[in-house]
Amino acid sequence: MIRRHLPRGFAVPAFRAKPLSMACAAAVSFACSATWAQEQPPQDTSGNAPATPAATAQKPKRNANPDAVSNLDAVVVTGIQGSIQNAIKAKQNSDNIIEAISAEDIGKLPDSSIAESLARLSGLATQRVDGRANQISIRGLSPDFAGTTLNGREQATIGENRGVDFDQYPSELISGAAVYKTPDASLIGQGLSGTVDLHTIRPLDLPKRAIAANLRGENNSHGSLNHGTGVGDTGHRASFSYIDQFFDHTLGLAVGFAQLDSPVQEKQYQAWWWNLNNGSEGAENHWGAPHTPGMPDNVLSQQGMQLRAKSENQLRNGLMTVLEWAPDDHYHSTLDLYYSTFDQKTYLNGAQWSSSSYDNVSYSNVGYVPALPYPIVTTGHIDGLQSVLQNEYTKEKDRLFSAGWNNQYDFGNGWAINADASYSSARKRLHDAYLFAGLPGQATSSTDFATPKHEGFPDFTPGVNFADPTAIFFTDPNDYGYNGREEFDKQKDTIKAFRLEVTHPVGWIFSDATLGVNYSDRRKTKEANVFFAWLNGNGSTIDTYVPGFAAPIDPSFLRGTTDLSYGGIPGIVNYDVLGALANQFYLTQRNGQADWSRNYTVREKVPVAYLKFNIDTTMGDIPLRGNVGVQAVRTDQSSVALQTNGDELVGRISDGTKYTKVLPSLNLVAEIADKQYLRFGLAKTMARGRIDDEKVATSAGVALVNDGPAAGQVLWSGSGGNPKLKPYIAVGADLSWEKYFGTASYVAAAVFNKNLLNYIYNQTTLDYDFSKYTNDNPTLTPTSTRGSFTRPENGTGGKMQGLELSGALELGLLTRALDGFGVQANFSLTNSTLPVSAVSTIPGSPSTLPGLSRKVANLALYYEKYGWSVRIAERYRSSFTGEAVALFDQLGYTKVLADRQTDFQLGYAFEHGAWNGLSVLLQVNNLTNSPMKTQQIAALPNSVKVARPLEYDKFGRTVMFGVNYKL
Numbered sequence: 027m028i029r030r031h032l033p034r035g036f037a038v039p040a041f042r043a044k045p046l047s048m049a050c051a052a053a054v055s056f057a058c059s060a061t062w063a064q065e066q067p068p069q070d071t072s073g074n075a076p077a078t079p080a081a082t083a084q085k086p087k088r089n090a091n092p093d094a095v096s097n098l099d100a101v102v103v104t105g106i107q108g109s110i111q112n113a114i115k116a117k118q119n120s121d122n123i124i125e126a127i128s129a130e131d132i133g134k135l136p137d138s139s140i141a142e143s144l145a146r147l148s149g150l151a152t153q154r155v156d157g158r159a160n161q162i163s164i165r166g167l168s169p170d171f172a173g174t175t176l177n178g179r180e181q182a183t184i185g186e187n188r189g190v191d192f193d194q195y196p197s198e199l200i201s202g203a204a205v206y207k208t209p210d211a212s213l214i215g216q217g218l219s220g221t222v223d224l225h226t227i228r229p230l231d232l233p234k235r236a237i238a239a240n241l242r243g244e245n246n247s248h249g250s251l252n253h254g255t256g257v258g259d260t261g262h263r264a265s266f267s268y269i270d271q272f273f274d275h276t277l278g279l280a281v282g283f284a285q286l287d288s289p290v291q292e293k294q295y296q297a298w299w300w301n302l303n304n305g306s307e308g309a310e311n312h313w314g315a316p317h318t319p320g321m322p323d324n325v326l327s328q329q330g331m332q333l334r335a336k337s338e339n340q341l342r343n344g345l346m347t348v349l350e351w352a353p354d355d356h357y358h359s360t361l362d363l364y365y366s367t368f369d370q371k372t373y374l375n376g377a378q379w380s381s382s383s384y385d386n387v388s389y390s391n392v393g394y395v396p397a398l399p400y401p402i403v404t405t406g407h408i409d410g411l412q413s414v415l416q417n418e419y420t421k422e423k424d425r426l427f428s429a430g431w432n433n434q435y436d437f438g439n440g441w442a443i444n445a446d447a448s449y450s451s452a453r454k455r456l457h458d459a460y461l462f463a464g465l466p467g468q469a470t471s472s473t474d475f476a477t478p479k480h481e482g483f484p485d486f487t488p489g490v491n492f493a494d495p496t497a498i499f500f501t502d503p504n505d506y507g508y509n510g511r512e513e514f515d516k517q518k519d520t521i522k523a524f525r526l527e528v529t530h531p532v533g534w535i536f537s538d539a540t541l542g543v544n545y546s547d548r549r550k551t552k553e554a555n556v557f558f559a560w561l562n563g564n565g566s567t568i569d570t571y572v573p574g575f576a577a578p579i580d581p582s583f584l585r586g587t588t589d590l591s592y593g594g595i596p597g598i599v600n601y602d603v604l605g606a607l608a609n610q611f612y613l614t615q616r617n618g619q620a621d622w623s624r625n626y627t628v629r630e631k632v633p634v635a636y637l638k639f640n641i642d643t644t645m646g647d648i649p650l651r652g653n654v655g656v657q658a659v660r661t662d663q664s665s666v667a668l669q670t671n672g673d674e675l676v677g678r679i680s681d682g683t684k685y686t687k688v689l690p691s692l693n694l695v696a697e698i699a700d701k702q703y704l705r706f707g708l709a710k711t712m713a714r715g716r717i718d719d720e721k722v723a724t725s726a727g728v729a730l731v732n733d734g735p736a737a738g739q740v741l742w743s744g745s746g747g748n749p750k751l752k753p754y755i756a757v758g759a760d761l762s763w764e765k766y767f768g769t770a771s772y773v774a775a776a777v778f779n780k781n782l783l784n785y786i787y788n789q790t791t792l793d794y795d796f797s798k799y800t801n802d803n804p805t806l807t808p809t810s811t812r813g814s815f816t817r818p819e820n821g822t823g824g825k826m827q828g829l830e831l832s833g834a835l836e837l838g839l840l841t842r843a844l845d846g847f848g849v850q851a852n853f854s855l856t857n858s859t860l861p862v863s864a865v866s867t868i869p870g871s872p873s874t875l876p877g878l879s880r881k882v883a884n885l886a887l888y889y890e891k892y893g894w895s896v897r898i899a900e901r902y903r904s905s906f907t908g909e910a911v912a913l914f915d916q917l918g919y920t921k922v923l924a925d926r927q928t929d930f931q932l933g934y935a936f937e938h939g940a941w942n943g944l945s946v947l948l949q950v951n952n953l954t955n956s957p958m959k960t961q962q963i964a965a966l967p968n969s970v971k972v973a974r975p976l977e978y979d980k981f982g983r984t985v986m987f988g989v990n991y992k993l
Contacts, residue, residue, distance in 0.1 A: 123206075140203060141158075142197075149882065151882045171219040181452075184452050226280075239990070243988060245986075253587055265284040277351050304323045326400045339370070366425075368423075391405070393406060413488070419458070464501050466574075475487075512559060515555075528540070535642070536639045546632045556615065561577050587599065628718075636656065653693050659689060663682050668723055670726075692706075724745065758780040759780075771836050786820060794812065797811040851883075880904050887899075928956070950985050
C-alpha cells in the first residue's frame with residue numbers, strides 16, 4: 027500500500043502507532059488557525075525511508091473503520107508547549123540536520139510572510155526590506171546561496187538572482203517548512219548553505235470538513251508621511267480556508283485565500299560622504315581642493331545629506347488549491363496550484379544637498395565634539411546650498427504561479443514509482459519615475475544643522491519653506507544634466523520540470539534505495555527601457571540644455587506636503603509625478619548608465635540523476651540510521667543579450683557553456699543513549715552564480731591607445747556578464763549532539779565546517795576574444811580581436827566554520843509555581859574568510875562572505891494556560907555586508923549594522939460554550955521601533971579610513987488586532 031511520506035524531518039511526535047492521526051492533527055490546526063504552535067507534519071518512523079520532497083503527496087491507506095477517525099481528537103496537540111514538543115520530535119526523528127516550523131507557528135505570530143518565522147530558527151537570519159523580513163540567509167551565507175522549493179519543486183523568482191522573496195508567500199497558505207542544513211541525494215534544487223522546502227496542506231489528512239476565517243486590522247505608528255497620496259497608516263489581513271473530502275474520503279479538496287493590504291511608512295536619512303576639508307590633513311592640502319570658508323581645520327564633517335519619507339501600499343492576494351485523489355491502496359495523485367499577485371505603489375519624496383568643499387558653500391558657528399581619529403562637526407550654519415527636492419513614484423506588479431502534479435503507485439511488494447511534473451513562473455512589471463525641483467535659477471539656500479555624533483535623525487532648519495509651491499520650481503538645481511528619469515522594466519522567469527523515481531527494498535544495512543532523474547528548464551528574461559526627462563522649452567544636448575532653466579509646478583498636480591519634520595524640515599511640496607511628467611516634460615531615450623546591459627535572457631537546462639540508500643542498522647548496541655547517495659548534475663547554460671558601446675545599442679550577442687558536477691552526500695544518526703543523539707553529515711554541494719552574472723550582456727567597443735606599450739594600436743575593451751560562469755562548489759561537514767528531556771525541552775550543540783572550493787568575483791581578462799562582437803566605429807579597425815574585458819570569474823574559494831547552540835525549557839520542570847511558562851533560545855557563531863584575490867571590485871564589497879552576520883541569536887519567553895497565550899520574542903543579528911540596489915538599479919554593497927527586533931503577542935481562545943472556536947489576538951511587530959542602520963568607510967585625503975554613519979531608517983511599530991473563527 028502507499029504510505030503517506032511527508033518531507034524528511036517532519037516527525038510523529040511520540041505517537042508512533044498513529045502517523046495518520048498526527049497528520050490530521052497538524053492539518054486541522056493549520057486550517058483552523060486557532061492555536062499558536064509549531065506542530066510539525068508527521069513522518070513515517072517505521073524504519074522505511076522518507077520520500078523526497080517532490081513525493082510529499084503520498085497517502086496512507088484509507089481507514090476502513092469510520093469509528094477509528096474519531097480517535098484523532100485524542101492526540102490533537104495545541105498550544106505553545108505542544109508545538110515545541112512537535113518541533114523537537116521533528117529534529118529527533120529526521121535523518122538530516124534540519125530546522126522546522128509549521129502553520130501554527132507562522133499563522134499566530136505577527137508575520138506578514140514566512141520569512142519572519144524562518145528568521146527565528148537556529149542559524150537563520152533575515153535582512154529587512156520595508157521593515158519586514160524578505161530573504162533568508164542560512165548559516166551566514168547570503169540568500170543567493172540558499173535553495174528554495176515549494177512542495178519539493180524549485181521556484182521561479184521575482185528578482186534577478188536566485189534568492190526567493192518570501193513575502194510572495196502568504197503565511198496563511200503555507201502549512202509548514204523544513205530547512206535542510208545537510209542535503210541528501212534526493213533533494214533537488216539544493217543550495218550551498220541549505221534548502222528551504224515550503225509545504226501546502228493535504229486535504230485527505232483531515233478526518234472531516236474544516237472551514238476557517240481570520241481577520242486582523244493593522245496600524246502603523248508613523249502615521250501618513252506623504253499627504254495626498256492615498257497611503258495611510260491602516261491596513262488589514264484576511265484569510266479564508268475550506269477543506270473537504272468526498273466519495274468515502276478518496277477525493278480531497280483544499281482551497282485557501284489570503285489578502286494583505288498593508289501600509290509602509292518609512293523615515294529615511296542618509297549622511298553622504300565624510301571628509302576633512304581644511305587644514306594640514308584635509309582635502310585642500312592633499313588634493314588641492316578649494317578652502318571651505320568657516321570650517322575649522324582638521325575636523326571631520328558630513329559632505330551632504332538626503333532626508334526622505336517613504337509611503338508605500340502593499341496589496342497581496344494569494345490563492346492556494348490542492349486536489350488529492352486516492353481511489354485505492356496503490357494509486358495516489360495530487361494536484362497543487364498556487365497563485366499570488368503582489369502590487370506595490372510607492373511614493374518616495376525628500377530633500378538633498380551636497381555640502382563639500384567643491385560646492386561653494388561656507389560655514390559659520392561650527393561646533394564639534396571630541397572623537398578619534400578627528401573631532402566630528404555636529405552643529406553649525408551652512409550658506410550657499412543648492413537644495414534638490416526629488417519626488418519619486420514607483421509602481422510594481424508581481425505575479426507568481428506554481429503548478430505541480432504528482433502521481434504515485436505502490437506495487438505492494440516494496441516497489442513504488444513516483445512521477446512529478448511542475449511549472450513555476452514569476453512575472454514582474456516595474457514603472458519608476460522621478461523629477462527634480464528646487465529654487466529657480468539655481469538659487470542657493472541656507473540651513474542651521476544639528477547632526478548626531480553617532481546614528482540618529484538630524485535637525486535641519488532651512489531658511490526656505492520647501493512646502494511653498496510658489497517658491498519651488500521644476501529645474502535642475504545641482505546641474506545633474508537632466509530634469510528627471512522614467513524607467514519601464516519587464517521580467518519573466520519560468521521553470522519547467524519533470525521528475526521520475528523508483529523505490530525498492532535492498533537489504534544488509536539498507537532498508538531501501540531510491541533511483542531517480544529530474545529535468546528542469548529555466549529561462550529568465552529581463553527588459554529595461556530608460557528615458558530621461560527634460561522640461562518643455564529646454565534642450566537635451568550639451569549645446570541647448572540649460573541647467574538653470576525652470577518652470578513653476580502646475581497647481582493641478584499639487585497634492586499636499588511630505589512630512590520631514592523628524593529631520594527638522596517641516597515639509598516639502600508633494601505633487602503627481604506622472605501627471606507632471608506627461609504634461610510639463612518631454613522624454614528622450616539615453617542610456618549613458620549602460621541600461622542596455624540590463625536587457626538579457628539566460629537559460630539553464632539541467633538534467634539530474636541521483637541514487638540514495640536509506641540506512642537502518644545497528645553499530646553494536648547503538649541504533650544507526652541515515653542515508654548515503656550521490657547526485658550527478660549536468661548544466662547547459664546560455665545567454666542572449668545586447669551589446670552596447672556605453673551609450674548606444676550596437677547589436678546582439680550570445681554565448682554559453684556546459685558542465686557536469688558529481689555531488690556525494692552522507693547523513694548518519696546514532697542514538698548513543700536514551701533520547702540522546704549524535705549526528706554526522708558530509709556532503710559536496712553546489713550553487714550556481716547570480717543569474718544576472720550569467721548574462722552575456724556587455725558594453726564593449728574599440729579605441730585608439732595613445733600611450734604605453736600598446737600606443738598606436740586600436741584595441742577592444744569592455745565589461746559585462748559571464749555566460750561561461752561555473753558554479754560555487756563547497757565541501758561541508760556537520761557534527762551535532764542533541765539531548766531531549768521532559769515533554770517540550772531539549773538542548774543541542776552543533777559545529778560545521780564548509781570549504782569553498784571556488785568563489786565568483788570580478789576580474790579583468792587581458793586576452794578576451796571579441797570576435798563575436800560588432801565594431802560600431804567605421805573609422806577604426808581593430809588591431810586584433812583580443813582585448814581587455816572585466817566580468818565575473820571563478821576563482822579560489824575560502825572557508826567558513828560555525829557553532830550553533832539551541833534549546834527549549836519548560837520552566838514547570840524547575841518548580842510547579844512556573845507551570846505554563848517556558849523559554850526558547852538559540853545562538854550561532856560563524857566565521858568566514860576569503861582570499862584577497864576573491865574580493866569583488868564592486869564598491870563596498872566585503873572581504874568576508876556577503877550577508878555573513880558573525881552572531882545570530884533568538885530568545886522567546888512564553889506563558890500558556892487557561893486559554894491565554896502570551897509570547898515575547900526577540901531576534902538579533904550582528905553587523906553584515908549586504909547587497910543593496912544602488913543608483914540606476916545596479917548592485918552595490920553596504921555594511922548593515924547590528925539589528926535587534928522584538929515582537930509581542932497576546933491571545934485568548936474560547937474553549938467552551940457558545941463562543942467555542944473563536945480566538946482573539948493582539949500582535950505588535952517591531953515593538954521597540956528599532957531602526958535599520960548602515961555604515962560607510964570613508965577614505966580621507968590623507969588615506970586614513972574612518973567608519974561613519976550612512977543610513978538611518980525607521981519603519982514604525984505595527985499593531986494588529988484580530989479574530990479567528992473555526993468550524
